[in-house]
Amino acid sequence: MRHSAYRDVWSSKTQHNPRAKEFVAFSIVSVLFLALPLSSHSQTNARGMLLPQTESNYQIRPYEGKLDPDDGQWLRPAKDYASTRYSSLDQINAGNVQNLKLAFTFSTGLTKGHEAAPLVVNNTMYIVTPWPNKLYALDLTKPGAPMKWVYLPMPTPAAQGVACCDVVNRGASYFDGKIYYNTLDNQTVCVDANSGKELWRTRVGDINKGESMTMAPLVAKGRVLVGVSGGEFGIRGWLKALDAKSGKLAWTAYTAGPDKDVLIGPRFKPFYAQDRGQDLGVKSWPPDAWKIGGGGVWGWISYDPDLNLIYYGTANPGPWDADARPGDNKFTAGIFARDADTGEAIWYYQFSPHDLYDYDAVNETILLDLPIKGQSRKVLIRPERNGYVYLMDRTTGEVLSADPFAPITTTRGVDLKTGLLQYVEEKKPTRGKALREICPAAPGAKDWQPSAFSPKTGLLYIPHQHLCMDEETVSVNYIAGTPYVGANVVMYDAPGGYGGEFTAWDPVNGKVVWSIPDHFPVWSGAVATAGNVVFYGTMDGWFKAVDAITGKQLWQFKTGSGIIGQPISYKGPDDKQYIAVLSGVGGWAGAIVAGGLDPRDKGAALGFVGATQDLPKFTNQGGMLYVFTLP
Amino acid sequence: MCLRFPKRSQAVIFSIWLFVGLAHSRDLRVCADPDNLPFSNTKQQGFENRIAEVVARDLHAHLIYQWQRMGRGFVREYLDTSKCDLLIEVPSAFRPLLTTSPYYRSAFVFVTRRDHRLQVASLDDPALRHLKIGVEVLQEDYTPPGTALARRGLQNQIVGFDRTGEKGDSIIRAVANRRVDAAIVWGPLAGYFAQKFGNSLQLNLLSPELDPPGLPFTFSISMGVRKGNTALRDELEAVLRRRGSEIRGVLHRYGVPQLELAQTSGGEN
Numbered sequence: 018m019r020h021s022a023y024r025d026v027w028s029s030k031t032q033h034n035p036r037a038k039e040f041v042a043f044s045i046v047s048v049l050f051l052a053l054p055l056s057s058h059s060q061t062n063a064r065g066m067l068l069p070q071t072e073s074n075y076q077i078r079p080y081e082g083k084l085d086p087d088d089g090q091w092l093r094p095a096k097d098y099a100s101t102r103y104s105s106l107d108q109i110n111a112g113n114v115q116n117l118k119l120a121f122t123f124s125t126g127l128t129k130g131h132e133a134a135p136l137v138v139n140n141t142m143y144i145v146t147p148w149p150n151k152l153y154a155l156d157l158t159k160p161g162a163p164m165k166w167v168y169l170p171m172p173t174p175a176a177q178g179v180a181c182c183d184v185v186n187r188g189a190s191y192f193d194g195k196i197y198y199n200t201l202d203n204q205t206v207c208v209d210a211n212s213g214k215e216l217w218r219t220r221v222g223d224i225n226k227g228e229s230m231t232m233a234p235l236v237a238k239g240r241v242l243v244g245v246s247g248g249e250f251g252i253r254g255w256l257k258a259l260d261a262k263s264g265k266l267a268w269t270a271y272t273a274g275p276d277k278d279v280l281i282g283p284r285f286k287p288f289y290a291q292d293r294g295q296d297l298g299v300k301s302w303p304p305d306a307w308k309i310g311g312g313g314v315w316g317w318i319s320y321d322p323d324l325n326l327i328y329y330g331t332a333n334p335g336p337w338d339a340d341a342r343p344g345d346n347k348f349t350a351g352i353f354a355r356d357a358d359t360g361e362a363i364w365y366y367q368f369s370p371h372d373l374y375d376y377d378a379v380n381e382t383i384l385l386d387l388p389i390k391g392q393s394r395k396v397l398i399r400p401e402r403n404g405y406v407y408l409m410d411r412t413t414g415e416v417l418s419a420d421p422f423a424p425i426t427t428t429r430g431v432d433l434k435t436g437l438l439q440y441v442e443e444k445k446p447t448r449g450k451a452l453r454e455i456c457p458a459a460p461g462a463k464d465w466q467p468s469a470f471s472p473k474t475g476l477l478y479i480p481h482q483h484l485c486m487d488e489e490t491v492s493v494n495y496i497a498g499t500p501y502v503g504a505n506v507v508m509y510d511a512p513g514g515y516g517g518e519f520t521a522w523d524p525v526n527g528k529v530v531w532s533i534p535d536h537f538p539v540w541s542g543a544v545a546t547a548g549n550v551v552f553y554g555t556m557d558g559w560f561k562a563v564d565a566i567t568g569k570q571l572w573q574f575k576t577g578s579g580i581i582g583q584p585i586s587y588k589g590p591d592d593k594q595y596i597a598v599l600s601g602v603g604g605w606a607g608a609i610v611a612g613g614l615d616p617r618d619k620g621a622a623l624g625f626v627g628a629t630q631d632l633p634k635f636t637n638q639g640g641m642l643y644v645f646t647l648p
Numbered sequence: 649m650c651l652r653f654p655k656r657s658q659a660v661i662f663s664i665w666l667f668v669g670l671a672h673s674r675d676l677r678v679c680a681d682p683d684n685l686p687f688s689n690t691k692q693q694g695f696e697n698r699i700a701e702v703v704a705r706d707l708h709a710h711l712i713y714q715w716q717r718m719g720r721g722f723v724r725e726y727l728d729t730s731k732c733d734l735l736i737e738v739p740s741a742f743r744p745l746l747t748t749s750p751y752y753r754s755a756f757v758f759v760t761r762r763d764h765r766l767q768v769a770s771l772d773d774p775a776l777r778h779l780k781i782g783v784e785v786l787q788e789d790y791t792p793p794g795t796a797l798a799r800r801g802l803q804n805q806i807v808g809f810d811r812t813g814e815k816g817d818s819i820i821r822a823v824a825n826r827r828v829d830a831a832i833v834w835g836p837l838a839g840y841f842a843q844k845f846g847n848s849l850q851l852n853l854l855s856p857e858l859d860p861p862g863l864p865f866t867f868s869i870s871m872g873v874r875k876g877n878t879a880l881r882d883e884l885e886a887v888l889r890r891r892g893s894e895i896r897g898v899l900h901r902y903g904v905p906q907l908e909l910a911q912t913s914g915g916e917n
Contacts, residue, residue, distance in 0.1 A: 224717075225683075226810060303803045309785050309810055336785065341798040341806070493741040493867070496786045497717070498687035498696075499834045500739040500867040 065441075066456065066512070067404070067425040069520075072528035077566065080472030081393070082386035089588030094134035094188040094233045094542075095467065096585075098320040099384040102469035103545045104586035108594035109647060110548035114562045114572045117645045120595060121162045123155060125640035130603020132465070133188035133233070134542065134583035135642065136196070137597075138210060140590045141165060143196055144599065144642060148172060148184035150200045154213055155642075158590045162644070166213035172202040185231050185604050187465065188583065192236035192261055199230035205243050205259055217264035221245075227252045235318040236261055237327060238357045244314025244329070254312035254331060254349070258360055268360040272312030272331045272348050273298040279348060280355070285362045288414040289436035291345065292365050301344040310342065311335030312349035316379025316465055319397070324412060326354045326363060328397060330378035337375065339446065345370040350378045352399065354414065364414035369403050369438055373446055374427055375459040376402040381467040383477065387525055389417055398524050400468055400479045402461025403438065405431060406522060420527030422520055423462035423483055424511045426454055446488050458486035458508040460605060460625065464540070467583060468522075471545035474565050476530055477522045478551050480539035483511045484628050508628040516628050519543070519553055519561075521568055531568035537629060540604055542583030544596070552596055554580025557635035560598055560643065576600035576643055579636040593646050601640035602632070676700075676709035679732035681717055685816055686840035686902050687737065690715055695836070695902040696736040699895055703734075703871075706887045727874045734880070738872035746875050748884045750868035751892060752899055753907040754835035756793050758852040759823050759842060768830060769852035771796050771859065781805045782819045782831030793832035796859045817841040823849060839903035851905060866907060 060068050085097040087105040096102050109117065125131065129147035136143040142155040142162065150172055154165040189198035195216060196208045203222030208215055222228035227247045234243045240258040247254075254272035259265065271278040276285075279298045287293050294300070299307055313332035320327050331353065334346035351367035369376045383398040389408070397411040404425040408417045419431035429439045446452055463481035470477050486508040494501055510516045517538035521530040541554035549565040556579040562572040579602030589595050605625055678700045680688035688694035690713075704711035714732040723744040726732050740750045759782075760766045768775055771793070783794040785808045797806055807828050809819040820841035822828045831838075832854060842849040854865045871888075873880045888895070899906055 225815075303806055304780075305807045306803075309808045336794075338795050338798065341794055341803055343798075343803055493739045493743070493864075495738050495742050497681060497684055498737060498836065499784065499786055499791060500742075500869075501786055501791050 062512075064454075065426065065429075067421045067429060069421045069423065070528045072523055072526060072530050075523060075530045078475040078525070080385065080470075080475050081388070082472075084472060090139075091135070091137045091585045091587050092191040093136070093235065094190070094583055095235075095317060095319070095381065098237065098322060100317060100319045100381050100467070101383060101472075101545075102467060102543060102583075103471055103547075104594075105547045106586050106588055106594040107547035109546065109550055109586075109596065111550055111564050111571060113647060114548070114550050116647055117562065117572050117574070117596070118648050119574070120644045120646045122644070123153070123162065123164075123642040125151070125153070125599075125601065125642070127601070127640045128603075128638040129601070129640070130185045131582050131599040131601030131640045132185040132231075132604055133599060134585050135597050135599065136189055136191050137585065137587040138191045141210065142597070143189055143191070143210070145186050145189045145198050146640060147186050147601075147603065148201045150186055150198070152189065152196060152198065152208055152213070154210075168208050168213045168215065170200045170204065170206050170215075170218070172200040172204065186233075187231055188233035190234050190236050190241075192241075195261070197234050197236055197241050197261070199232065199234060199243055201229050201231065203228055203230050203245070205230075205234065205241060205264065207241075207261070207264060219259055219264040219266070221257050221259070221266070230315075232315045232317075235320060235327070237318075237320040238325075240267055240357070242318050242327065242329075244316075244318075246313050246315035246332075247311075252311060252313060252335075253308055254310075254314055256314045256318075256329060256355075256360075270353070270355060270360045270362070271298070272314065273302065273307035273310045273346070275299055279362060280360045281362045284356070285364070286413075287364045288366065288410075288416075291370070291435070291437065292347070292351075292367060297345070297347040301347040302342060303344070306342050309335060310346060310349060312346075313377075314379070316377070317381040317467060319382040319384050320357060321384050321395075321411065324395070325357045326411070327357050328352060328354050328382040328384070328411065330368075330380060330382070330399070332377035332379050333369075333372045333375045339371060339373045343371075346372065350376060352378060352382065352409075352414075354411065366409065366414045366416065366436060368399075368401050368407070373440070374403075374455060374457075376457075376461050378402065379465060380463060383468070383470050384411060385470065385524070389525065398470075398477060400463050400477070400481065400522070402457070402463060403428065404457050404462040406477075406479075406524065406527065407431075408524060408527065418527045422479060422522060422529065423481060423518070424456045424485070425462070426456040426485070452488040454485050455488065456485035456511055457482065458484040458628070459506060460484065460508075460538070464605070466540050466581070467542045469543040469545040469551065471549075471551070471565050473547060473549060474521075475523070475525070476565070477524050478543045478545055478553070478565075479520045479522055480541055480543050480553050481518055481520060482538040483513065483515055483518050483534070484508050484538065485511045508625055510628065517556075519563070521565075533563065533568055533570070537579075537632060537635075540581040541598070544584045544586050546586050546594075548594075552584045552586075552598070554582065554584065554598055554600070556581065556602055556629070556632060558600060558602070560584070560600070574643070574645070577637070577641050578602045578639045579632070589646070595644055595646045597642065597644045599640060599642055602636055602638060674707070674709040675712050676704045676707060676734065677712045677714055677732040678734045678736060679714045679716055679726050680736070682715040684717075686836060686904075695840075695898050695904065698898040698902075699736050700734075702891050702894055702898070703736075703884065703887050706891055707883065727872075730874070733873060733877070734884075735872040737869050740868040740870040742870075742872060744875075745872035746877060746881050747870035747872050748881055748888060750870050750909055751888050751895055752904070753866065753868045753909050754905055755857070755866040755907060756791065756832055756854045757835050757838050757905060758854055759820060759831045759833055759838050760829070760850050760852070761823060761826070762848055762850045764829065766830060767850075767852070770855045771800060776800075776802055776805060776830075779805055779829035780807055780827075782807050782809055782822050782828040782833075784809050784819055784833060784837075791832070791834065792859070792863050792865055793854060796863055796865075797832075799859075817844070820845070820849070835905040836899075836902070839905045843903045853905070868909065
């Protein structure tokens, strides 16, 4: 755990750095940066690296907005439509959490990355596994929670080859007696929650086009919302809405292309000028490039029933070689607000115009009503891959603040007048040129792993990376019979010497309240509870409980494999509070263990091995559910 | 082809080969794409299938395919875990694998219609500014010519073609059907599919051969095995020496444009 350590770490490092003189030029530049009308809550170190600010004297400000009532179940990965991942159960608290004991376990029998959140409905727990995407139902009313049934969707094995970053699945959603989820080979399935019988399945994508599916669907207004993965494979991204009863396609909203394909019509009113205009999904690309321009929808969707809007982000544009796609590459790397019934776009904001660094914008969107400058506003919070936590007005798409929560060198802030991200010229990649210290690295300051919000503390708990990367000279590569040349990316810990952090963030003031460094990227989700205890897991397999107010570690348990799953909290049939999490390392960050990569090859798994080289020393693969409760 | 092996290792190879030959129960596990002509498919119609047969026959091995689309992570998923032992084709300088000496060399080519009389070959030909140029998309990237065109400010001339499965010939068909004026395509694919349009398409070797500072359009191709599997690599070297002309004959029949193998090749590109 660490309080405002960035500056200390850096002052001591730069003092001893023999190259310190070279950085004088940078610091002059950084003084100029501060004069720009950028968001204010950041500081810059001697090397021009943007760092988060720490709030030294945080006063707890409980949330005054309204949250969905909690019945102790867990119906969808994000818990509620606002995506708080907050449990109002409080049996487990800071005073007794150290007594937490294992209640039962369950092996999935699989060795790939387990990223899903378990669901708990009607005293049954549901678990979706990575490929081959089995669905297990466990009976919570019986001792040891024995298996009720298992449903096997039998996806085609060829799909494994098109999943870019391990064959993960991020979970299922429950609605009206049915479980909905996606298979890696692009089928959305609907399974009877009682019997395990398949009610329908709809094929929504094609692996031959490089499409695959890993995201958890959201069911809103009787529609199952599903999106595609595969930005690394020349796909054209989309979000589809299926009728929850029949599985029939209701509408498709493409990320790029003509307005009619993107479902942009007269109701589309983006806040900023650069997002307005006709057919920007075509015009902001070279001819035809939007057809293969990526922009997948593989992350999270939130829903505001009052505004009747859904919110979700779009992934990075393709190809990675940004020179080949001049223009803003709309509507990739941004956020859409859409009508929940028709899918019509209401507004859009681009976090990373013409993305240069694989900064997908698919992270979770937390919908809250917060006091901003004395006025309660309907906001959304986005801890973005590009390193900033965005606070936006969710009715209009206006950016209210954007403050760094991890070290940043690629940009120097967001101009709040224009909404434009300010790129740093000398960090722009060019083919054939070696680039050093690109921060955040390609997986971003934070990837898909969702944060949790506690209304009791008013804080957002963000699991994230702390990584930079170098883009090395080109190396010969090979796909589908054809040789080509690609960039060689090597990732490593950002200054401070650790690869990940678990950060408590004050969303109103845009500052870090406390943060806990971890050796590896923190790739698990988080759950906040009314007992003022927050849970998360580490890639070397520690499942941790920390004090929601102080960040003090209260309890930990070593699971059999690294944790990249999403913990949940539920009320069992015995009225006791339980905490559940899937262990099973993998995903992009854990590919070194799940895929058995050679740690000597730092460029493997798109460069991630460089940052996780020693992970095999700490953990091994293997999917297992762990459920805890008080004795 | 250069023969770089000292006599002693040849003797070792021979004895391994002899042992295996006598044992009669050897499997040669080859990873191949299930649907990617002209390279391979499950009907075994591709030239990698033909070459695999030549190798298996020579080694008296039983040929077993692991059908798998080659995407990212492919090497670690399939070769590193011993699901297969051999890739028939990889660039000679492909670092994740141990490669043999190159057995052929090919290049990206300009494909145009003969009746169009364009005669373009150079990326610096001013005529390109007025052409629609098809370029293949390889999962996360354009092929190298796409990058080279973008660098010349010609990105607006590019038409990207997704190229997997049964759509493999779409970029060549687009030239024949006048959807694009030209296409820059990896030689083996271009040569094979151009045959289907009789004599109507023209293939010109792309120039320059290497775009500064380091973007090659010409690649030597080797067989690839798991790192550390020098025994199999050495066996394959011997097969290539014995069967080199037969293999080049296969490539010729599939219309693969072949460049002369440089004497020093093996680690360049």
